[in-house]
Amino acid sequence: MSSTPLPSDSIAHQVKRSRLDSSSTIEAAPSGTFSTTMEIPLLVKKLSARARLPTRGSAFAAGYDLYAAREISVPSRGKALVATDLALAVPPGTYGRIAPRSGLASKHMIDTGAGVIDADYRGEVKVLLFNHGEIDFAIKEGDRIAQLVLEKISTPEVKEVEALEDSARGSNGFGSTG
Secondary structure, eight states, rough: OOOOOOOTTTTHHHHHHHHHHOSSSEEOOOOOOOTESSSSOOEEEEESSSSSOOOOOSSOOOOOEEEEOOOOOOOOTTTEEEEEEEEEOOOTTHHHHHHHEEHHHHOOEEEEOOOOOOOOOOSEEEEEEOSSSSOOEETTTOEEEEEEEEEOOOOOOOOOOOOOOOSSSSTTOOTTTT
């Protein structure tokens, strides 16, 4: 049985090539980013010259910093949708979770919302920011605004049942464990 060659720009081709080119070390790239090269790559497309590739601050950072592609203000007690001018393909078996940056949260009360990027989404990644503070928060082009954390997922079959097995907790909800 012969196989058809994959187009050089296909995700499957890029994943196959990255596996062939990979090593098992953690490398520091010139930009200060770090990568475990045995992993399937996070494929990223810049949609404008203002876009910046996601970066990791250290070899063991869980998330990739995402950058604002343009200036915007997040109003006090309000929200703003911040452009990154990036599109990406997260590796199969994962999803991207947009998470807050701890410094923005602790110093400026900036939080993220609506942050799930499915493996089949190819549109622009935008970041929904909420300002829980009392003053407007200014974002400049190139500011780090959030983190992209890749998480493994499980997608089991959904099966309807007549009853669920009892547990020690039962149906006790909010605040029931202390």
